[in-house]
Amino acid sequence: MRTSTEFRKIVFLLLALFGFFNYAPLASAGDLNKNVLIINSYSQNHDWSAQECEGLQKAFSADQGVSLCIEYMDWKQYPTEQNLEYLYNYYKYKYAAKKIDMVITTDDAALLFALKHRQELFSDAPIVFGGVYKETSDVLLAGVSNVTGIYEQADPEGTIAAAKKMVPEIKDIYIVHDKTETGVIFGNLIKAACAAIDSSIVLHDLSDYSFEEICKIASKLDNHSIILMDAYNLDASGPSLSITDFASRLCKTSAVPVFTTAESILGQGPIGGSLLSPSLHGQMLGNLAKKILAGQDINATPIVDEKSVYYSFDNSVLTKFAIPPERLPENTIIINKPFSTYETYKTQIHIIGAVFLLLMTLILYLFHTIRLRKKVEANLITNNEQLSALYKEMSASKKILRQNFDELTAQKQKINKLAYYDTITGLPNRAAFQEKVNELIKTRQDTALFFIDLDNFKMVNDSFGHSTGDKLLAAVAGRLCEIIEKEAIAFRLGGDEFIIICPYYNEQEKSEQFAQNMIRTLSKPYYIENNYFHINASVGIVFSPDIPSSCDDLLKSADMALYHSKEAGKGTYTFYNNAMGEAVLKKISIQNDLHKAIETNEFMLYYQPIIDLQTGHLSGLEALIRWQHPVKGLIAPDKFIGIAEESGKMIEIGTWVIKNACHFLRELYELGYRDFHISVNVSAIQLLQNNFAALVCDVLTTENLPPDYLMLEITESVLIESFDQIISTLLEIRQTGVKIALDDFGCGYSSLTYLRQLPIDVLKIDKTFVSDILQVNSKDRIIGSIIMLAKQMGLRVIAEGVERPEQITYLKQYSCDAIQGYLISKPVSKEDITKFWAHNIFPTTSTPWLPVETKTS
Numbered sequence: 001m002r003t004s005t006e007f008r009k010i011v012f013l014l015l016a017l018f019g020f021f022n023y024a025p026l027a028s029a030g031d032l033n034k035n036v037l038i039i040n041s042y043s044q045n046h047d048w049s050a051q052e053c054e055g056l057q058k059a060f061s062a063d064q065g066v067s068l069c070i071e072y073m074d075w076k077q078y079p080t081e082q083n084l085e086y087l088y089n090y091y092k093y094k095y096a097a098k099k100i101d102m103v104i105t106t107d108d109a110a111l112l113f114a115l116k117h118r119q120e121l122f123s124d125a126p127i128v129f130g131g132v133y134k135e136t137s138d139v140l141l142a143g144v145s146n147v148t149g150i151y152e153q154a155d156p157e158g159t160i161a162a163a164k165k166m167v168p169e170i171k172d173i174y175i176v177h178d179k180t181e182t183g184v185i186f187g188n189l190i191k192a193a194c195a196a197i198d199s200s201i202v203l204h205d206l207s208d209y210s211f212e213e214i215c216k217i218a219s220k221l222d223n224h225s226i227i228l229m230d231a232y233n234l235d236a237s238g239p240s241l242s243i244t245d246f247a248s249r250l251c252k253t254s255a256v257p258v259f260t261t262a263e264s265i266l267g268q269g270p271i272g273g274s275l276l277s278p279s280l281h282g283q284m285l286g287n288l289a290k291k292i293l294a295g296q297d298i299n300a301t302p303i304v305d306e307k308s309v310y311y312s313f314d315n316s317v318l319t320k321f322a323i324p325p326e327r328l329p330e331n332t333i334i335i336n337k338p339f340s341t342y343e344t345y346k347t348q349i350h351i352i353g354a355v356f357l358l359l360m361t362l363i364l365y366l367f368h369t370i371r372l373r374k375k376v377e378a379n380l381i382t383n384n385e386q387l388s389a390l391y392k393e394m395s396a397s398k399k400i401l402r403q404n405f406d407e408l409t410a411q412k413q414k415i416n417k418l419a420y421y422d423t424i425t426g427l428p429n430r431a432a433f434q435e436k437v438n439e440l441i442k443t444r445q446d447t448a449l450f451f452i453d454l455d456n457f458k459m460v461n462d463s464f465g466h467s468t469g470d471k472l473l474a475a476v477a478g479r480l481c482e483i484i485e486k487e488a489i490a491f492r493l494g495g496d497e498f499i500i501i502c503p504y505y506n507e508q509e510k511s512e513q514f515a516q517n518m519i520r521t522l523s524k525p526y527y528i529e530n531n532y533f534h535i536n537a538s539v540g541i542v543f544s545p546d547i548p549s550s551c552d553d554l555l556k557s558a559d560m561a562l563y564h565s566k567e568a569g570k571g572t573y574t575f576y577n578n579a580m581g582e583a584v585l586k587k588i589s590i591q592n593d594l595h596k597a598i599e600t601n602e603f604m605l606y607y608q609p610i611i612d613l614q615t616g617h618l619s620g621l622e623a624l625i626r627w628q629h630p631v632k633g634l635i636a637p638d639k640f641i642g643i644a645e646e647s648g649k650m651i652e653i654g655t656w657v658i659k660n661a662c663h664f665l666r667e668l669y670e671l672g673y674r675d676f677h678i679s680v681n682v683s684a685i686q687l688l689q690n691n692f693a694a695l696v697c698d699v700l701t702t703e704n705l706p707p708d709y710l711m712l713e714i715t716e717s718v719l720i721e722s723f724d725q726i727i728s729t730l731l732e733i734r735q736t737g738v739k740i741a742l743d744d745f746g747c748g749y750s751s752l753t754y755l756r757q758l759p760i761d762v763l764k765i766d767k768t769f770v771s772d773i774l775q776v777n778s779k780d781r782i783i784g785s786i787i788m789l790a791k792q793m794g795l796r797v798i799a800e801g802v803e804r805p806e807q808i809t810y811l812k813q814y815s816c817d818a819i820q821g822y823l824i825s826k827p828v829s830k831e832d833i834t835k836f837w838a839h840n841i842f843p844t845t846s847t848p849w850l851p852v853e854t855k856t857s
Helices: 003-023 047-060 081-096 108-122 134-140 156-166 180-197 211-218 245-254 278-293 315-318 346-390 398-420 430-443 458-463 466-483 507-520 549-567 578-597 635-645 650-670 692-703 716-720 723-734 767-775 784-794 805-813 830-838
Strands: 023-025 034-041 066-072 100-104 127-132 147-151 170-177 201-205 227-231 258-259 272-276 309-314 333-335 447-454 489-494 497-503 526-528 531-533 535-544 573-575 604-611 618-629 634-636 677-681 710-714 741-743 762-765 796-797
Touching: 034 047, 034 108, 034 278, 047 066, 047 100, 047 127, 047 278, 081 108, 100 108, 100 278, 108 127, 108 134, 127 134, 127 278, 127 677, 134 147, 134 180, 147 278, 156 180, 156 227, 156 258, 156 272, 156 309, 170 180, 170 211, 201 430, 201 573, 201 650, 211 245, 245 258, 309 315, 315 333, 346 398, 346 466, 398 430, 430 497, 430 535, 430 549, 447 507, 447 549, 458 466, 466 507, 466 526, 466 784, 497 507, 507 535, 507 573, 526 635, 535 549, 549 578, 578 618, 578 635, 604 650, 618 635, 618 650, 618 692, 635 650, 650 677, 650 692, 650 710, 650 830, 677 741, 692 710, 692 723, 710 716, 716 741, 723 741, 762 767, 762 784, 767 784, 767 796, 767 805, 784 796
Parallel strands: 034 066, 034 100, 100 127, 127 147, 170 201, 170 227, 227 258, 258 272, 309 333, 535 573, 618 677, 677 710, 710 741, 741 762, 762 796
Antiparallel strands: 023 066, 272 309, 447 497, 447 535, 489 497, 526 531, 604 618, 618 634
């Protein structure tokens, strides 16, 4: 009975957390018209559910009048009536006051649940389903109205046909699927497909074997056999496992190619096949739902019977089994191809070539025009001389003279346009801007200069090509020309930079109104080549003659103001002031000093003790960098780390920290101190190094240290940069025995659910949660829940910022593993660590720092 109660509490807490993190409104409160509920049969970590849901969200991404609510039933993990009862009560509570306009379901369990409870839970809303085979949906929907959807259709026929072409000697096909409803249907589809394509092929159904037995069978197959797998999450003996993990293990042991119809496991070992795309299926489902929301009669809308498949194969597996590319089906997508500079950058190479040819053509045309102009001038001189000589004898023909004059004028206009106007936007260019500014400086006329930079424009160029980027620049120029007053002039300096000069502007309020209108106008979507583009603009504003010395000074001041707009989060405007120049000079000074700080030994490491809360012993030290500048004194890390990352010095500084921390760790190890670790903070820039894992191993080898004596601490913010690459690097480091800790948890971007994806050993709770122990009511403290859930995930928990004994008492109640903070010690030098430890001021294995409670009988 106690286990059941605890189970209910945990499930209800998880459902609440999932609901909080997955409620994803797509429009502001003032724009919402329709509420659409998406119910997924499986968990957020299930590949099919995650990608199908992603496709749905993509389909609705441009609809400002729709609010999406996303739920996960986690049916594979909890396939019980008790779970359904909890879901019923949870949804009843959550959506009691919300009218649901449509329910979208993915896979069988969600459809069945929605059909059963839509009247009492979901406002009797229409249902649009996906991810369900035709055989199942026809049974579930018999006699049911107000429902439509899209059948899920795998393509075993296409996969088997491709396999026969790629491996002509096939005689036996071994089918791998589980005994869930989806798995059984998949097995039946394969049998029907084989009967239709080649009845001589012998089928072997492995659904009654455990995954260990399947791997053993696969390792002994001959070259007349292949394996075809999909829908495998439960083996015959009952354990649940990830299909991607099983696919990887199976393919490593299999002696023959493993074909599949599942997109999610391509790249994990299978050779490929005709793949069912959950993302494409989700987009098709979302587009169908949008038609129903727009007013199309759902009962008159037939269920869509269309396959969401495409051919794709893994080049590394094709090479392994010596299958030539000419045996592949037409329009096949091949992944993991060897790197080819031309194939990778083909579009860019073509664009560069075209631009080069265009430039050469323009240069040749310019030379031709100049030569033509000189020729015309020479002809005019000759004609003038001849006319002067003949003037007394005859009158010149006005018609001929006018024609020559018009030709010369036209040539001058062409040359002037090339010299002073941008060819892409038609706006005046940098040369024209410099002339105009010099004119304003001479007259000392009151003028406001707006320096505009388009945020994230490079992403458009990189993703859609320079041709699309040029059209976007032209569209931006058009909007700028529409909003400026008659006396104002818009210029394009180059790239994605524009300048607007507004004469007679000398009031900040008027300039603010203009800047706000300009940012608002430029942020509206652009429709170019069947795509909508959303860009923002950052603006720097400077008044002339406040900066009267030169055009370069005026532009530099505007650029500083623009830089502050970028720093403030982009999409805003900033007025220049003298303090900006001082801030830039200060930043440059720190950047210059960083280049020699390592060479002159200006950096040092301080260490803060970490105490085991249960034993009272010292369990670790966190290494913290300090910069003792010879002139400016002690500089805190937050004053130079960001500048180091921008200037490229972070890798060198980070390497220095790891080497020195490990060297000190070796000194302590040789003095006989054991059973502790040193933590080192690493940044995203370090983790993105291709050789970072090798660097850590080399340092440990050089110092002859056990890997588990070193812990690398990361913050949640590093995961924003190249998530997959950083996770891969962390996995590689963790395999060596080095521990990984997630630092400052709670002040960043992740959730407790998100922690499951991270290869970490330790969770360090941010000090803001520890401070709440003393400042908020007991019912509002969430640190205890965080500790319990982290423990259930197998993580060691360290609380940061402990400063009061009352906090220790609370943390002990929830079995927190370790603490650090000023109550124990502030960060101190390595000399102090060695001295204190030698005199038992810091705990040894026999002298606890904290009192240990003694149990009495």
